[in-house]
Amino acid sequence: xxxxxxxxxDTRTNAGVDNISTYRKTTLWGRPxxxxxxxxxxxxxxxxxxxxxxxxRGLEDGRHLDDATDMVTAAEIVGESIRAVHRxxxxxxxxxxxxxxxxxxxxxxxxxxxxxLFQIYSAGNFIEAMSDTHYLQIGEHKYGKPIxxxxxxxxxxxxxxxxxxxxxxxxxxxxxxxxxxxxxxTVIRADTFEYDLERRIDETDPYFxxxxxxxxxALRAAYLDLPDPEW
Amino acid sequence: xxxxxxxxxDTRTNAGVDNISTYRKTTLWGRPxxxxxxxxxxxxxxxxxxxxxxxxRGLEDGRHLDDATDMVTAAEIVGESIRAVHRxxxxxxxxxxxxxxxxxxxxxxxxxxxxxLFQIYSAGNFIEAMSDTHYLQIGEHKYGKPIxxxxxxxxxxxxxxxxxxxxxxxxxxxxxxxxxxxxxxTVIRADTFEYDLERRIDETDPYFxxxxxxxxxALRAAYLDLPDPEW
Numbered sequence: 001x002x003x004x005x006x007x008x009x010d011t012r013t014n015a016g017v018d019n020i021s022t023y024r025k026t027t028l029w030g031r032p033x034x035x036x037x038x039x040x041x042x043x044x045x046x047x048x049x050x051x052x053x054x055x056x057r058g059l060e061d062g063r064h065l066d067d068a069t070d071m072v073t074a075a076e077i078v079g080e081s082i083r084a085v086h087r088x089x090x091x092x093x094x095x096x097x098x099x100x101x102x103x104x105x106x107x108x109x110x111x112x113x114x115x116x117l118f119q120i121y122s123a124g125n126f127i128e129a130m131s132d133t134h135y136l137q138i139g140e141h142k143y144g145k146p147i148x149x150x151x152x153x154x155x156x157x158x159x160x161x162x163x164x165x166x167x168x169x170x171x172x173x174x175x176x177x178x179x180x181x182x183x184x185x186t187v188i189r190a191d192t193f194e195y196d197l198e199r200r201i202d203e204t205d206p207y208f209x210x211x212x213x214x215x216x217x218a219l220r221a222a223y224l225d226l227p228d229p230e231w
Numbered sequence: 232x233x234x235x236x237x238x239x240x241d242t243r244t245n246a247g248v249d250n251i252s253t254y255r256k257t258t259l260w261g262r263p264x265x266x267x268x269x270x271x272x273x274x275x276x277x278x279x280x281x282x283x284x285x286x287x288r289g290l291e292d293g294r295h296l297d298d299a300t301d302m303v304t305a306a307e308i309v310g311e312s313i314r315a316v317h318r319x320x321x322x323x324x325x326x327x328x329x330x331x332x333x334x335x336x337x338x339x340x341x342x343x344x345x346x347x348l349f350q351i352y353s354a355g356n357f358i359e360a361m362s363d364t365h366y367l368q369i370g371e372h373k374y375g376k377p378i379x380x381x382x383x384x385x386x387x388x389x390x391x392x393x394x395x396x397x398x399x400x401x402x403x404x405x406x407x408x409x410x411x412x413x414x415x416x417t418v419i420r421a422d423t424f425e426y427d428l429e430r431r432i433d434e435t436d437p438y439f440x441x442x443x444x445x446x447x448x449a450l451r452a453a454y455l456d457l458p459d460p461e462w
Binding site: 145146147149151164174197199207215216218219220222225226227230231 | 391394398407428430
């Protein structure tokens with residue numbers, strides 16, 4: 001977090017395993033030179049798109065995500081947009097027994113603040129990653145969590161964080177069909193107030209393939225290298 | 232599976248994070264020299280204990296797990312015991328809005344058969360691991376799945392399978408409080424018709440600590456060794 005922020009999202013949505021599609025779940029916001037914001041979504045696609053559409057249009061009281069000058073206000077605006085969608089769509093979803101299920105990550109930096117990262121819930125409230133938490137995950141998070149728990153730290157370099165995000169995503173991609181390529185990578189370096197990198201990565205990306213193959217080989221070598229039990 | 236079977240279960244049960252306890256989830260069955268069976272449980276503890284108690288007592292029609300002479304019949308007996316518990320407890324659970332939630336793994340070998348592994352569901356039906364599937368997991372399975380997906384194969388040695396089971400469990404233990412030490416390890420080598428190993432492993436076990444520490448170091452080294460992106 002000191003060096004900046006790496007955000008990575010897949011693009012798979014599904015209405016059952018027999019009905020999968022590709023949708024971008026990452027949107028970028030802010031005013032270059034002043035603020036830089038990346039928003040990623042998990043949950044019901046109709047709902048997360050409705051939240052983003054309301055953010056694009058601006059809230060009913062006139063507030064706009066791009067106008068926010070501190071990150072807490074930005075997170076509040078996203079939360080308020082979620083609540084507006086809940087007011088509009090919640091009763092109809094309830095009538096159809098469909099859960100109101102959305103989660104967002106909002107990361108970025110405003111002039112005068114450090115890089116900050118928030119997780120915003122269906123109820124529109126949110127938590128912020130603090131000094132003991134070096135990453136946040138939403139959606140299908142379990143497969144990719146162990147490597148982050150073992151290695152992520154406050155002083156992780158940006159390039160290492162990119163590698164870790166790729167490894168974590170690759171573990172999830174291999175083990176769960178509800179997560180799929182391509183993936184969208186956004187990198188924000190601290191105190192630049194612009195996007196260092198915004199890149200779509202598909203199955204043919206040479207760097208991703210290198211990471212995937214070399215990581216598998218390294219794991220295989222590492223476990224073979226562990227001592228056998230003496231029992 | 233060719234070399235045999237490694238089964239590993241934790242002992243954590245919880246009724247909320249403020250109420251955790253330790254219960255053995257592994258039971259052993261069979262007749263030495265003829266059959267060797269290991270049963271592990273996940274789900275509601277009252278239900279899984281009820282299923283095991285009925286198995287110990289024998290089914291109402293007189294069948295007993297120790298008497299089975301083929302693995303499919305053994306899996307059917309476990310399934311029938313689950314159905315008997317469902318008939319006895321299901322209506323009361325439903326009245327209290329509690330899910331009937333149990334899953335078992337049954338692994339072992341009978342004379343005249345190869346080593347076989349089954350997963351038995353709440354409904355008492357079951358699947359068997361076939362030639363394309365080299366492991367099965369129940370309970371909190373996601374954290375520990377990626378390493379198994381990457382490395383497990385039909386020709387994995389028993390000692391390597393023990394290492395992999397420990398690494399997979401360690402990943403889960405680190406990332407999820409609902410899984411906890413000690414862990415129970417059972418090893419069945421093909422064509423011996425007895426338990427090669429039955430061992431309880433706690434946080435002070437030197438081999439487990441070695442695996443935990445060296446695996447973490449190896450992962451850290453492996454990811455640092457990956458090339459940086461050129462972007």
